[in-house]
Every structure is written in C-alpha cells, then in structure tokens.
Amino acid sequence: xPHDTILETRGLTKEFxxxxxxxDVNLSVRRGSIHALIGPNGAGKTTCFNLLTHFLKPxxxxxxxxxxxxxxxxxARIARRGLVRSFQISAVFPHLTALHxxxxxxxxxxxxxxxxxxxxxxxxxxxxxxxxxxxxxxxxSFADTPAGELAYGRKRALEIATTLALEPTMLLLDEPMAGxxxxxxxxxxxxxxxxxxxxxxxxxxxxxxxxAELSDAITVLxxxxxxxxxxxxxxSRHPAVVEAYLGAGHA
Amino acid sequence: xxxxxxxxxxxxxxxxxxxLGFVVLAGVxxxxxxxxxxxxxxxxxLCFALFACAFNLLLGYGGxxxxxxxxxxxxxxxxxxxxxxxxxxxxxxxxAVGTLSAMLLGAAVGVIAIRRQGIYFAMIxxxxxxxxxxxxxxxxxxxxxxxxxxxxxxxxxxxVDLTSTTAMYYTVLVIFLAGFAAIYRIVHSPxxxxxxxIRENEPRAISLGYDADRYKLMAFVLSATFAGLAGATKAIxxxxxxxxxxHWTMSGEVVLMVLVGGMGTIFGPVVGAFVIVGIESYLSAGxxxxxxxxxxxxxxxxxxxxxxxxxxxxxxxxVGEWLAWRQRRRPGTPPDT
Ligand SMILES: Nc1ncnc2c1ncn2[C@@H]1O[C@H](COP(=O)(O)OP(=O)(O)O)[C@@H](O)[C@H]1O
Ligand SMILES: [Mg+2]
Numbered sequence: 411x412p413h414d415t416i417l418e419t420r421g422l423t424k425e426f427x428x429x430x431x432x433x434d435v436n437l438s439v440r441r442g443s444i445h446a447l448i449g450p451n452g453a454g455k456t457t458c459f460n461l462l463t464h465f466l467k468p469x470x471x472x473x474x475x476x477x478x479x480x481x482x483x484x485x486a487r488i489a490r491r492g493l494v495r496s497f498q499i500s501a502v503f504p505h506l507t508a509l510h511x512x513x514x515x516x517x518x519x520x521x522x523x524x525x526x527x528x529x530x531x532x533x534x535x536x537x538x539x540x541x542x543x544x545x546x547x548x549x550x551s552f553a554d555t556p557a558g559e560l561a562y563g564r565k566r567a568l569e570i571a572t573t574l575a576l577e578p579t580m581l582l583l584d585e586p587m588a589g590x591x592x593x594x595x596x597x598x599x600x601x602x603x604x605x606x607x608x609x610x611x612x613x614x615x616x617x618x619x620x621x622a623e624l625s626d627a628i629t630v631l632x633x634x635x636x637x638x639x640x641x642x643x644x645x646s647r648h649p650a651v652v653e654a655y656l657g658a659g660h661a
Numbered sequence: 662x663x664x665x666x667x668x669x670x671x672x673x674x675x676x677x678x679x680x681l682g683f684v685v686l687a688g689v690x691x692x693x694x695x696x697x698x699x700x701x702x703x704x705x706x707l708c709f710a711l712f713a714c715a716f717n718l719l720l721g722y723g724g725x726x727x728x729x730x731x732x733x734x735x736x737x738x739x740x741x742x743x744x745x746x747x748x749x750x751x752x753x754x755x756x757a758v759g760t761l762s763a764m765l766l767g768a769a770v771g772v773i774a775i776r777r778q779g780i781y782f783a784m785i786x787x788x789x790x791x792x793x794x795x796x797x798x799x800x801x802x803x804x805x806x807x808x809x810x811x812x813x814x815x816x817x818x819x820x821v822d823l824t825s826t827t828a829m830y831y832t833v834l835v836i837f838l839a840g841f842a843a844i845y846r847i848v849h850s851p852x853x854x855x856x857x858x859i860r861e862n863e864p865r866a867i868s869l870g871y872d873a874d875r876y877k878l879m880a881f882v883l884s885a886t887f888a889g890l891a892g893a894t895k896a897i898x899x900x901x902x903x904x905x906x907x908h909w910t911m912s913g914e915v916v917l918m919v920l921v922g923g924m925g926t927i928f929g930p931v932v933g934a935f936v937i938v939g940i941e942s943y944l945s946a947g948x949x950x951x952x953x954x955x956x957x958x959x960x961x962x963x964x965x966x967x968x969x970x971x972x973x974x975x976x977x978x979x980v981g982e983w984l985a986w987r988q989r990r991r992p993g994t995p996p997d998t
Contacts, residue, residue: 463868489870501865503858514858515869517851522872524879526852531673533851576869
C-alpha cells in the first residue's frame with residue numbers, strides 16, 4: 411500500500427446470516443487526514459468500525475494498518491498498535507469518576523498491569539495528565555464526578571478524552587458529537603482539528619456542517635457499499651449521494 | 662446536571678478507612694479466646710470468611726459468578742490433609758502445598774472457563790467441580806465417604822504445638838488476616854483498577870488495549886489460591902478433609918455468604934460468613950420454641966429463607982446496605998472501600 415496511506419481495506423465484507431451489512435468496501439485513509447464516513451442509518455458505518463477493530467470478524471476481505479495486515483489481530487492488540495476506537499453508544503466506566511476513566515487509559519502505559527501487590531496509589535502519577543485531558547474537552551470541573559452521572563454530551567467528551575489518553579496514531583470516532591449542545595459541538599470540532607495535527611482521524615458523523623468543516627476526504631456508504639468518495643464539494647454534488655443521503659432527510 | 666457532585670475518595674483516604682476497620686477487626690478477633698466464645702466456632706467462621714473473601718474477589722470485583730468454587734476449597738483440603746498425614750509434612754508445608762494445588766487447578770479451570778460469559782461461565786465451573794466431586798468420591802487417597810480423618814495438626818515451624826486450641830486459633834487468625842489484607846491490596850492495586858474497569862465496561866476496556874481475558878484469568882487464579890488457603894487451613898483446624906468441602910452445596914453456600922454480607926465490599930464477605938456459619942451452628946442442634954421443636958434438618962430451609970429475605974430486603978447485602986445508608990445520610994461520602 412502507498413506510503414502515505416495509513417489504513418486500507420480490500421474487499422471488506424460482513425454478512426449477518428445472509429444479510430450483507432458491509433459489501434466489498436475498499437477504503438483508503440491518508441495518513442494525517444480527517445476522513446469522514448457518512449451515510450444513512452443502517453448503512454454499515456458502525457459495522458465497518460467493528461470490523462476495523464476486530465470487534466467483529468470480517469466474512470471476507472483484508473485490513474491493513476500502518477504498514478501491516480491486521481485482519482486477524484485481536485481487538486486489544488489493535489488498540490495497542492495505535493488504532494483506537496470510540497463507540498456510538500457512549501462507552502464510559504459509569505462508577506468511576508471522570509478522572510479515573512481517563513486514568514484507566516493512561517495506566518496502559520505501564521504495560522500489562524498485573525502488579526496486584528502494589529498500591530493503586532502509584533496511579534496518582536497519571537492524575538496531572540488526566541486533568542489536562544479533561545480540561546481539553548471542557549470537563550475540568552467534573553474530574554471527581556462519577557461518569558455515569560454526567561450528561562450525555564459530557565459522556566461523549568469524556569470518551570474522547572479517554573481515547574486521546576492513549577495517544578493513538580489513528581482514532582475511529584463513531585458519531586462523537588451526537589447529543590451534544592451547539593457549544594460542545596464547536597469545542598469538540600476544534601479539539602478534533604487540533605489532535606488531527608499529528609494523527610489520523612476516521613469519523614462517522616451526521617452533522618454535515620461539521621463534516622464539511624473538518625474533513626479532508628469523505629466516503630459515503632449506503633446499504634453496505636461505497637456510493638461515492640472525495641472531498642466535500644465532489645461528494646455533495648454526486649447525484650446518487652444527493653438522492654440516497656441528503657434526499658433521505660439527513661442534514 | 663448543573664453542578665458536579667464530588668464523590669471521589671483519594672486512595673490514601675480509602676486505605677486509612679480500611680486500616681481502621683482492619684485494626685478493629687483484628688483486635689476484636691484477638692480477644693476471642695478471653696471472651697468465653699467457643700474458639701472452634703470462630704476458627705470455622707474465619708476459614709469460611711477467607712473463602713468468601715476469595716470468592717468475592719472474583720464475583721464482586723471481577724464480575725464472574727463461579728458455581729464451582731468448592732473444588733478449590735476441597736482440593737486444597739485434601740492435598741493438605743494428605744501431605745500432613747501420609748507424608749508427615751509440617752503444617753506450614755502442608756498448607757502451602759494445598760494452596761499451591763488450588764492455584765494450579767485454578768489456572769487449568771480458568772483457561773477453560775474464562776472465555777464463557779454469564780450463565781455459561783457458572784455452568785462450566787459447576788460441571789468441572791462436579792467432575793472433581795466424583796473423582797474424589799472414587800479415588801482411594803481421599804477415603805471416599807469417610808474422608809481423610811485424624812489429620813495431625815503438628816508443630817508450626819517445628820516450634821508451636823498446634824494441638825493447643827489457643828495456638829491453633831491465633832495461627833488461623835494470622836492466616837485469615839494476612840489473606841484478607843492481601844485481597845484488599847489486590848482489589849486496590851493497578852491490577853485491581855484494570856479489573857474493575859473490565860467489569861464495568863468490558864468492550865471499552867478492550868478498546869483501550871486491555872486483554873480482558875488475561876485479567877479475568879488472573880483474578881480467577883488469585884481467587885482459587887485464596888480459596889485453597891482457606892480449605893487447607895480448615896483441614897488442619899478440623900483434622901479432617903471430607904467430601905462436604907467439594908460438594909456443590911458448598912459452592913452455593915459461599916455465594917450465599919457473599920450476597921448476604923455484601924458483594925463487592927471488602928468487609929461484606931466476612932460478615933456474611935459469620936452470619937451463615939453462626940446460624941448453622943446455632944441451629945445444628947435443633948431449636949425449641951416453646952412447645953415447637955425445629956429439628957436440625959430444617960437448617961437448610963431456614964438458611965434458604967434468610968437468603969430469600971436478604972435478597973428481597975437488602976439487595977446490597979448487610980455491609981452494602983450499611984454503606985449505602987451512610988452515603989445517603991452524608992452526601993459526598995464514598996460508596997465503598
Ligand atoms: N450484530 C449484528 N447482527 C445482525 N445484524 C447487524 C448486526 N450489527 C449490525 N447489523 C445490521 O447491519 C446494518 C448496518 O448497521 P450499522 O453498521 O449499525 O449501521 P450504521 O452505523 O451505518 O447506522 C443494519 O441493518 C443492522 O441492523
Ligand atoms: Mg452507527
């Protein structure tokens with residue numbers, strides 16, 4: 411694969427009992443870009459993310475990341491290689507405080523934490539960095555709040571902070587701004603732009619003005635197949651896209 | 662939600678709270694021989710308390726419901742009793758080899774069971790435990806229905822004669838306190854923090870790069886090891902290793918102790934073990950209420966009723982409800998050690 415391509419899929423396909431959710435998708439994401447994956451509900455975007463991170467096993471096809479094939483690599487190892495996902499359904503550790511949520515990710519730096527004989531007090535070394543990350547997503551004053559008690563938009567922000575704590579080479583964000591207030595959307599958009607300065611972002615997003623503003627490239631998925639690809643101007647003029655996507659009432 | 666509710670407890674504050682509870686518990690238990698309480702009862706309760714704490718490590722902190730934990734208690738008991746009786750090993754070595762056997766068994770069973778989720782995990786552990794039950798019923802070294810009897814207590818490190826009830830009592834107390842403190846440390850270690858995250862949200866933990874299965878396996882082996890320590894100690898105390906300790910009802914009883922005391926709380930299993938062992942000892946001779954005589958055969962029924970009542974009335978268990986009540990009274994108090 412070309413040197414400036416960080417993620418590539420070849421013929422990626424997922425069938426659920428005969429139903430083809432992802433159909434022969436050839437995706438190519440340029441290193442350092444913000445790449446948007448858009449398409450109507452049920453198009454197969456989340457399934458794509460599940461395949462890329464091996465939360466689901468592809469029926470067919472191959473996945474390459476950062477110069478190596480990762481098609482059969484277990485999900486935790488994919489994360490450790492630097493391809494880290496977030497979830498469409500907000501995924502936090504509900505009974506841990508926001509600070510401890512982020513700290514769980516930072517703790518990964520210790521390697522495998524099988525040191526059960528040590529006090530958790532040693533984890534305090536990560537508190538400073540965890541607070542910085544919380545401040546980055548506007549959660550500085552919620553550090554000690556249990557994640558389960560945060561409002562929906564703040565949970566999403568916490569999830570992004572937790573994901574960023576791993577300093578991933580590439581982030582997969584599944585509808586990161588769904589349910590956020592307008593102010594939050596702007597903050598997170600700015601954050602994504604900032605973190606993308608030295609990493610790659612692949613994101614699913616319904617908010618088209620965010621997609622237009624942020625993304626360098628867009629792939630449109632419909633019924634599991636790639637419908638169109640290119641920059642925003644190209645894609646938004648594509649007749650099939652206008653019909654299948656914009657025409658379906660998504661704006 | 663407009664304002665954040667601070668509930669976080671620093672690791673240091675939590676450790677202080679535990680230390681206080683630990684010292685009080687140790688102090689009270691150390692006075693038992695002077696208080697006119699039957700030490701054999703307390704020794705039995707302490708062995709079960711350690712067993713329950715080990716089980717709670719897996720259920721309360723790892724989120725895994727094993728229904729075969731008696732195999733670790735019982736296997737360690739048999740191996741310890743055999744080492745002490747047939748090989749003439751001193752008690753510390755017999756207890757160590759019994760504990761080690763439970764650890765190895767835990768690793769083997771864990772590898773098979775850990776990939777299953779929920780009810781399948783409970784079923785596979787139960788099935789393997791039943792296999793061991795029938796094995797111990799048939800194999801000669803366990804002496805079948807009779808069990809290994811007259812296990813010598815011996816001299817601890819060649820110095821302390823354990824045939825003295827007082828010496829035996831303090832030995833058991835030290836083993837219990839050491840095991841209890843070790844389990845606290847495991848729960849509140851970097852490993853414990855990762856395990857807790859995996860229990861809270863496994864897919865998220867995996868997506869952050871944690872090999873969930875390896876953490877769960879580790880928790881399983883640690884739990885089996887401490888269950889083994891409890892079983893081996895029990896064999897020395899009662900000079901007996903029998904089928905009771907590998908029977909499935911024993912696996913059920915430890916679930917009961919943990920749920921009654923409070924799953925996922927540090928002190929809950931200890932309270933639960935004392936309550937259940939207390940009820941059983943109290944009822945074992947039968948009970949006379951005026952003209953009504955309740956025979957010992959009703960013990961199981963009465964324990965069952967208590968269990969149902971507990972589950973209905975205090976879903977968090979005794980300690981869990983107490984902690985929740987304190988938190989309601991003083992908002993801002995941490996939920997648990
Ligand atoms: N585990 C599954 N089993 C069966 N069908 C699934 C599964 N996951 C997703 N699907 C189906 O695959 C299609 C694509 O779903 P999804 O990837 O979630 O779409 P999107 O994220 O684009 O809205 C949907 O029709 C959905 O019902
Ligand atoms: Mg989706």
